[in-house]
Amino acid sequence: MSGGPYSYSYIFKYIIIGDMGVGKSCLLHQFTEKKFMADCPHTIGVEFGTRIIEVSGQKIKLQIWDTAGQERFRAVTRSYYRGAAGALMVYDITRRSTYNHLSSWLTDTRNLTNPSTVIFLIGNKCDLDGQRDVTYEEAKQFAEENGLMFVEASAKTGERVEEAFLETAKKIFQSIQDGRLDLNAAESGVQHKPSQTGRTTLSNDQQPNKDTCSC
Amino acid sequence: MASSFLTHPGEWKLSIPDAIEIDGVTFYKLNVKIGAVKWTVKRRYTDFSDLHKALVLNHGVSKEILPRKLLCLLKNDKFIESRRLGLQKYITDVLRYLSNTMPPVLVSFLEMDKYDLWFLLKDLSYRIKNNGWIESPPIACEISIIEASTISERLKLPSPPAGILNSQEEFSTVLEFCGFLKQVYIKGETNDYIGTSNICSQQLTFELSSFKCLDCLILSNIRITNLRKADEARRQIKYLTVNSCKIERLAEILLCDHLHLDWKQISSIQVWSALEKLDVQHNNIVDIDSGLEMIESISEMNVSSNNIESLVNISKLRNLKILSVSHNNLTSISDLDLLFLTKLNISNNKIKSLVGIEQLSSLETLYVSFNLIEEFEELDSLSKLVKLINVDLVGNPISQKTDYRTKVLIKFGTRASDVCLDNEVTTNHELELLAVVQAINFVQKGKFPSYTKNLSLSHI
Ligand SMILES: Nc1nc2c(ncn2[C@@H]2O[C@H](COP(=O)(O)OP(=O)(O)OP(=O)(O)O)[C@@H](O)[C@H]2O)c(=O)[nH]1
Numbered sequence: 088m089s090g091g092p093y094s095y096s097y098i099f100k101y102i103i104i105g106d107m108g109v110g111k112s113c114l115l116h117q118f119t120e121k122k123f124m125a126d127c128p129h130t131i132g133v134e135f136g137t138r139i140i141e142v143s144g145q146k147i148k149l150q151i152w153d154t155a156g157q158e159r160f161r162a163v164t165r166s167y168y169r170g171a172a173g174a175l176m177v178y179d180i181t182r183r184s185t186y187n188h189l190s191s192w193l194t195d196t197r198n199l200t201n202p203s204t205v206i207f208l209i210g211n212k213c214d215l216d217g218q219r220d221v222t223y224e225e226a227k228q229f230a231e232e233n234g235l236m237f238v239e240a241s242a243k244t245g246e247r248v249e250e251a252f253l254e255t256a257k258k259i260f261q262s263i264q265d266g267r268l269d270l271n272a273a274e275s276g277v278q279h280k281p282s283q284t285g286r287t288t289l290s291n292d293q294q295p296n297k298d299t300c301s302c
Numbered sequence: 303m304a305s306s307f308l309t310h311p312g313e314w315k316l317s318i319p320d321a322i323e324i325d326g327v328t329f330y331k332l333n334v335k336i337g338a339v340k341w342t343v344k345r346r347y348t349d350f351s352d353l354h355k356a357l358v359l360n361h362g363v364s365k366e367i368l369p370r371k372l373l374c375l376l377k378n379d380k381f382i383e384s385r386r387l388g389l390q391k392y393i394t395d396v397l398r399y400l401s402n403t404m405p406p407v408l409v410s411f412l413e414m415d416k417y418d419l420w421f422l423l424k425d426l427s428y429r430i431k432n433n434g435w436i437e438s439p440p441i442a443c444e445i446s447i448i449e450a451s452t453i454s455e456r457l458k459l460p461s462p463p464a465g466i467l468n469s470q471e472e473f474s475t476v477l478e479f480c481g482f483l484k485q486v487y488i489k490g491e492t493n494d495y496i497g498t499s500n501i502c503s504q505q506l507t508f509e510l511s512s513f514k515c516l517d518c519l520i521l522s523n524i525r526i527t528n529l530r531k532a533d534e535a536r537r538q539i540k541y542l543t544v545n546s547c548k549i550e551r552l553a554e555i556l557l558c559d560h561l562h563l564d565w566k567q568i569s570s571i572q573v574w575s576a577l578e579k580l581d582v583q584h585n586n587i588v589d590i591d592s593g594l595e596m597i598e599s600i601s602e603m604n605v606s607s608n609n610i611e612s613l614v615n616i617s618k619l620r621n622l623k624i625l626s627v628s629h630n631n632l633t634s635i636s637d638l639d640l641l642f643l644t645k646l647n648i649s650n651n652k653i654k655s656l657v658g659i660e661q662l663s664s665l666e667t668l669y670v671s672f673n674l675i676e677e678f679e680e681l682d683s684l685s686k687l688v689k690l691i692n693v694d695l696v697g698n699p700i701s702q703k704t705d706y707r708t709k710v711l712i713k714f715g716t717r718a719s720d721v722c723l724d725n726e727v728t729t730n731h732e733l734e735l736l737a738v739v740q741a742i743n744f745v746q747k748g749k750f751p752s753y754t755k756n757l758s759l760s761h762i
């Protein structure tokens with residue numbers, strides 16, 4: 088089930104990025120529906136999911152954008168980085184090329200998000216250990232060098248999928264508490280709902296715009 | 303598909319080719335064209351003037367640019383012509399000036415919230431937020447075909463930079479809302495085009511993948527082949543209604559997004575595994591053809607108002623409890639063999655006989671009104687349906703015959719008192735009459751009236 092009309096005090100925006108076929112949509116599906124989609128079609132553009140989680144006693148709604156890995160959708164994918172509080176960067180442990188492309192995904196992420204964005208590296212398909220093409224150690228080292236959090240997970244078995252999404256949220260929540268993440272910044276990717284009964288503080292675009300005229 | 307103002311910057315044109323008079327009031331026909339999409343709105347001078355006031359007040363539009371209101375009693379052609387040109391220049395200048403802010407008054411004046419992708423979604427998200435539908439989502443919602451197709455289309459487009467529209471926020475509101483809905487009614491158009499636009503309603507495709515909790519889907523006036531990404535929905539939908547969609551074969555609905563597949567390629571993915579009820583009234587189905595293996599779980603089916611001639615295949619639906627095939631071209635029901643069927647509606651067909659109905663041994667309710675049954679012998683099989691308690695034969699030639707009720711009721715033997723014929727319970731008077739008839743029969747046949755279950759008095 089995706090979320091539900093429960094009360095929550097924060098909204099975090101996530102994106103999931105990585106090469107095509109690494110299992111991004113399956114990870115999202117496993118996280119939101121607790122099911123594995125064996126024949127998942129390629130993502131065309133983006134997909135979306137939500138789930139409410141709890142971190143340190145706070146209810147947080149995750150709004151997750153799952154992007155297309157195919158090169159031809161790169162413009163669409165790039166347009167979703169802005170304002171992401173968390174970025175899950177995924178490769179497939181059975182395909183080395185998907186690991187080799189991580190540096191380019193990381194560059195995009197650094198360029199298009201803000202410094203407080205939490206980046207979490209996921210080596211997916213760890214259920215296929217026999218076909219492993221990337222060792223745990225080298226990926227771990229890559230993550231450490233670049234200051235990323237890291238797990239190997241499986242969208243198929245569900246192993247460590249929760250962990251990846253939840254740890255990311257914990258880190259974001261810490262940043263909020265440390266004051267490293269400015270809630271009022273437009274692109275923080277976090278919205279705070281001060282009162283439990285209040286309405287979500289989404290855009291205030293219904294207010295009339297004032298502009299000065301010369302025509 | 304809807305227009306896309308944001309991705310066609312500068313590719314728009316506003317023109318007022320015409321003014322028309324309706325009941326003494328002059329309307330200006332304003333043509334809006336964005337990319338290849340165009341539509342027309344009719345506006346009076348006062349509408350322009352109201353827009354102008356709002357724009358002057360809140361959006362810095364200069365007061366002088368609207369053609370002056372003239373207290374001119376003689377609104378002759380020349381006056382209207384010059385005002386037409388003036389308003390055309392005015393509205394063009396306004397849109398050019400405000401194209402980066404797009405205030406809601408301007409958007410609705412140009413009806414961009416009806417035909418343009420970005421403003422359609424903005425409007426939808428505004429309605430969702432305004433109604434508090436994120437905090438307490440409704441269970442059911444009606445979505446127009448253009449909205450459904452716009453949501454799908456938007457998923458494939460880059461989010462525009464923050465600015466006019468807080469587009470990503472708005473879109474996530476819409477998607478989140480769609481994700482909660484359990485019952486969705488997607489309403490197509492009976493016209494070829496959406497509103498006054500050149501958006502062809504038959505070309506609007508839409509995906510079901512955004513509706514993640516769907517258990518009831520109602521489609522009407524939709525071209526079913528325009529439905530995409532239904533795999534998840536197939537596993538979840540319990541109630542599927544597809545009305546007035548010009549369907550000729552059941553397979554068109556059941557395969558929908560996989561229509562290209564050969565029957566032999568059908569795998570478990572295509573099975574509507576949760577489906578309980580299928581309603582395909584008001585289509586052009588001739589045959590209940592192959593494809594039934596994809597809906598084997600269903601217990602209720604309504605195929606009324608189609609052109610069905612035979613029920614041969616329906617017997618594959620072993621779990622069927624309720625079946626409605628009224629308003630079709632059935633001539634016989636002898637093919638029907640459904641052990642669990644409790645309710646059957648075959649009214650308004652061309653059926654002459656109920657021979658074969660004895661196979662439906664669980665049947666409790668039978669509607670056969672407005673058919674062509676003429677002879678009492680054709681009803682003999684009813685005597686074998688020991689659970690039958692409701693029978694409707696109204697509008698058959700037989701119901702005009704003398705002693706019609708008695709002659710039908712006697713088929714039920716001792717159960718006659720439990721039966722409700724043509725929506726009327728058997729009266730005491732009728733029961734007495736039945737007893738007399740049976741006594742006569744006893745005399746004729748030399749048998750003692752036994753009142754056994756299979757009492758057959760069809761020869762009276
Ligand atoms: N064995 C195994 N297979 C997986 C796992 N995750 C995904 N897959 C399979 O990998 C294929 C691709 O998965 P997707 O989730 O569609 O990949 P994606 O990253 O979303 O791909 P794009 O949308 O094209 O970017 C599918 O056939 C999945 O069944 C996993 O953890 N283990």
Ligand SMILES: [Mg+2]
Binds near residue numbers: 111113128153154156
């Ligand atoms: Mg995908």
